[in-house]
Amino acid sequence: MSEGAAKKEERRKFQAIKGTRDLLPPETALWNRVERIAQEVFTSYGFGEIRLPIFEQTDLFARSIGAETDVVSKEMYTFEEKATELPSPRPFFTPRGYTPALEEAFQANPGFNTPENRRRLALLKDHLSTLEQAEVRRDAKASSAAYDHYVAVLETILQGDRVSLRPEATASVCRAYIEHNMQQLPQPVKLYTIGPMFRRERPQKGRYRQFYQIDAEVLGGSDAPGIDAELIEMVMTLFKRLGLEGVELDINSIGDKQCRPKYVELLRAELRKVKDKLGPDSQRRIETNPLRVLDSKLENEQKLIGGMPHIADHLCEECAENYRGVKKELELRGVKYRENWRLVRGLDYYSRTTFEITAKGLGSQNAVCGGGRYDGLMELLGGPPTRATGFAIGEDRLILSLQEAGKRPAAKGRDVYIAWMGEKAYTKAVQAAKNLRAAGFSVELPPVEQKFGKALGQADKLGARYALILGDNEVASGEWTLKTLATGEQAKFTEPTLLDFLQENNAV
Ligand code: AMP
Secondary structure: HHHHHHHHHHOEEEEEOOOOOOOOOHHHHHHHHHHHHHHHHHHEEEEEEEEEEOOHHHHHHHHHHHHOOOHHHOOEEEEOOOOOOOOOOOOOOOHHHHHHHHHHHHHHHHOOOOHHHHHHHHHHHHHHHHHHHHOOOOOOOHHHHHHHHHHHHHHHHOOOOOOEEEEOOOOHHHHHHHHHHHHHHOOOOOEEEEEEEEEOOOOOOOOOOEEEEEEEEEEOOOOOOOHHHHHHHHHHHHHHHHOEEEEEEEEEEEEOOOHHHHHHHHHHHHHHHHHHHHHHHHHHHHOOOHHHHOOOOOOOHHHHHOOOOOOOHHOOOHHHHHHHHHHHHHOOOOOOOOOOOOOOOOOOEEEEEEEEEEEOOOOOEEEEEEEEOOOOHHHHOOOOOOEEOOOOOHHHHHHHHHOOOOOOOOOOOEEEEEEOOOHHHHHHHHHHHOOOOOOOOOOEOOOOOOOHHHHHHHHHHHHOOOEEEHHOOOOOOOOOOEEEEEOOOEEEEOOHHHHHHHHOOOOO
């Protein structure tokens, strides 16, 4: 690089990273409004807020979302926790030399000395002893197998120490439920959380690498249809309060551990019959996860998929009864829904009710909320068997849809701009600003003296409603001039009557 180019590079302006963005005023006022109303609605349904860490052990997400999903295998922001004082297995790695070093590091580092790691260490020692015995026997095959086993376990230890930015919140909520023994609280425990999530996706409208979710989970208790229906009612109530337009709710039941496997086999068999007519992704999924074929958006696959058996016709009696119950409960609550048999979840721990909500003005990324029951997840994470259901709202998309519908909050300017001139006036102005702010008004106090003309221009630019004019005359007479900027009207007030006037004209 030439010196000039190097200089230029040095002065290069920084930009927000692709897929991330700054949220600026006045747009943030809409974000605050959405979050405030979500908090109000959720509180009225008995939900409490949980604030979670932004990063967790990679393993938590791998286990809950599924190591083979796109989110986990391709989209997570993962980094090594450098505090890992584990010795590096390189450069002269031998299981015999490494195992004692690792054990020592575990002892020195309480963070690593977890039951899980102790179990793994015991496994390593087993594999090491198998390896040594195989070497004594000069059994190359057995020793190579033992070596591979050793390395596989070692990798899980080293990996266990990797952390990822959270791609979603449910896994963390469950981790917290288990960690804080929330099963001892009155059930169900109802929690919500709002915050950023991270996925390395291809950015486009409504899809970002840092995006925000409003997430609510009902943990514990029963699987009474009223729980699912009330959760859905809650999110629909929120959308209504926000004035979201074109809201459509799709629901489905995906059965449970008893009945779903049979349906999946049936679906697989039917899909195999038309395999040649499907694209490569769907072909692969017939074998790996046939339910996901139903997610296909490819135009030429739609007709074939439309002819596949519907899961609703293959639910066991308990699941069918539960599904009827959820629909009845939704009707009871006046919640309109559409049944969509293709609304599925690819992971085993999901069960029964799933739902998705779409809204207007979002193009292809029109899902604003996804949710469903996940009765098997808590156990998968080492907790007690716990029924659970929840949803995640894509806040960015919710805001986009509100904006498209013209629901921007009017940019709120200042209530009062204090145009002052002269040292005495400044003393009064500082005091007046303090008093008006304490009374709840938004006040702009310019820090340096300006001519009145310039000050009024500035007040206008800031969208101020009133200019309070404080000059030598006003200070001397104790009568202040208040100018209504929209009309140009002026009136005189003493300090107390000014406050009364502003309050009556409820500028707050
Ligand atoms: P999921 O956690 O994938 O079920 O997503 C729940 C909701 O989060 C979706 O319905 C979207 O509204 C939103 N969402 C998911 N991924 C993104 C993303 N990359 N950018 C913006 N919103 C997203």
